[in-house]
Structure formats: C-alpha cells, structure tokens
Amino acid sequence: MRSVASSCLAALMVASVTVVPANAQSVRWDMPNEYPATSPQGETDQFFSQRLSELSQGGIKITHHFGGALGFRSKDQLDAVADGAVPVANTFIAPLGGIEPMFLLMSLPFLTTSPEQARALFEVAAPYFDKVLERHNQKLLYSAPWAPSGLWSVTKVESMSDLAGMKLRSYDPSSTEVFRAAGAAPVQLSFADIVPLLSAGGISGVVTSIEVGLSASFDEYTPYFLELNYDSTINLATVNLDAWEELTDEQRAIVTQAARETEEYAWSRIGEAVREAYDLGKQRGMTIVTDIDPVFRAALVEKSEPVIQDWVAKVGADGQAILDTYRALSIN
DSSP: OHHHHHHHHHHHHTTOOOOOOTTSOOEEEEEEBSSOTTSHHHHHHHHHHHHHHHHTTTSEEEEEEOTTTTSOOHHHHHHHHHHTSSSEEEEEOGGGGGTOGGGGGGGSTTSOOSHHHHHHHHHHHHHHHHHHHHHTTEEEEEEEEOOOOEEEESSOOOSHHHHTTOEEEEOSHHHHHHHHHTTOEEEEOOGGGHHHHHHHTSOSEEEEOHHHHHHTTGGGTOOEEEOOOOOOOEEEEEEEHHHHHHSOHHHHHHHHHHHHHHHHHHHHTHHHHHHHHHHHHHHTTOEEEOOOOHHHHHHHHHHHHHHHHHHHHHHTHHHHHHHHHHHTSTTO
8 A cells, every 4th residue: 555655645746836934833733533543544644744744844744643542533523623622633424423414425325336436426515514514613624535345244244144133333323224224233333442342252243444444453353354335434634613714825725735635645545455455354364255145235225225315304405415416427
C-alpha cells in the first residue's frame, strides 16, 4: 500500500500552488480518529496533515490521535467537533445514524457493491451531508472510503444456516437489523471494542472491510473472510465552524486544497489497496472467499430491503431524492 500512497502523493504535489504568508498566525489542530495509524483512514489523515504542512510551509500542523487515544469513539466525535472539544476529526459516520439518519446512507445494505458506485452515491449525497453537518456546527473537509464490507468469521460461512445464532459484530442499526433478520445474533460495537471480544470468544464474526481487519490482526482470531460487498461505508473529516472562521482567507484556501487532494487520494487508492490486502491475508494463511453463493446473497438482499425503506421513511424527501438520482446513474 505504501507504493500506491507514494505515487498518489507525488502526483498531487504537482498541483500545489498556494502557500500561507510567512506572517500568518500558526495553526495547531488536534485530530482524533478511532482507527489505527496503519488503517486506510489513518494513512489518509497523515496524507492530509502532510499536505497541510507542505502547503502552509509549516504554518498549519495537525497532531494525530489514532486508535481512540483521546477517549472519543466515532459516535462521540460529532459532538466533540460541534462543541469545540477538538477542532477537527475523522469520523466513521454509520454509528451516528441514531442522531441523524442521513449518516446511515453509505452503509445501507447492498445499495453499492463497488468503490465506483460508492463514490457516485457520495457525490449525489454530498450537499445533503453538508446541510446536516452545518446543524452540528461543522463543515465537511473530505470523505474517505472503506473497502466494501465483508464478514470475518471463526468458521467458514457459506449459507443462511451458517449464520444462524452466530454472535457477530455489527456497526450500525442497519447492519444490526439485517443480520438479526438473517438469523445471526449481532452486537453493535465500536472498532476499539472488537479485539477484546474476539480474544475472549465473545463474538465469532465481524462485519467490516478486509483492510481494517488486517490492520488490527483480526486474522489471529477469525481466519475466514467472505466478500459480501455488503456496503461501502465512509468516514467524514470535519472541522468546527468556529475554528474554520478563525482562519485567514489564505489558510482556508490551503485547507480546502489539502482536503480536495486528500479526498482524491483516498478514493483513487481503494481498488489497489483491496487487492494488496487480499494478497496479505493469503500470506497470513487466511481463507478469502470471493465466490459467494448467489442464493445466499439473494437471501441477504431480501432481508435488506426493509432497512432501505425504513431509512427513506426516516429521512423523507431528501432520502428519496438521493436514491432516485443515484439509481438513475449509468454506473448502476
């Protein structure tokens, strides 16, 4: 993954044009992220801070706090940024669905099955996310995708009967409802709580992407990965509006440019990153199943449709408009 990151960084640096004036007041931001520095989200944040430092000639610097080091889970970070406890954060948005149903969009089951579809859906929805974030005293800096979610498991899962009674980690109300309807026993957990339960045998499955599982060595406990392409979730990096307004015009231009470059970096690398993650998983002795039984998948899709309809009912006209526009795109 490092080779991909390096090539993207080199390409994007060519476009750099703006520098902060030498006499501008320096900016120092703390930035929490629930995920490890070695995860795709951690690497994305480090790309962002590197570009900020370069574009501002050291005038804007970020101190990273990975792995929930500040005590914030993703579900806490919306309020943390809104209240100014931290000026910026990179947040996995699915757990925020209980606060704002719009945040469940990208994790709706089987709505997207590839990074290309996920990006198309996000671009349709971006103005709606901006509107929601403004209500929480913050604005969007960049989105960063996860690889499509699959199922990590202690034993091989090939059918609905294999899911029956399985205690597994879900990450939002939608995934909890879908896997409960499929006969499993899902428990909604933040990322930081997964390994302790895996090691203690409290759960025997985890719904998440291949990359993030490898970054936390899930393969030591769950040697099977099923490529469900369940969804393509994202993180959103946001900034407190008061902190944003304190910046000079030049500094805001720099942050905007760095954020734009970071978003392009994050989305452009996901396909290659998945391929490299599959190779790494196999090197570690994992069994990665990519040929899911169509009957099994169809059964899961059927269990998912009520979740999508419930989401539309909660979000209202904006939700229906997003789905109608997305489904009309040629990428589907």
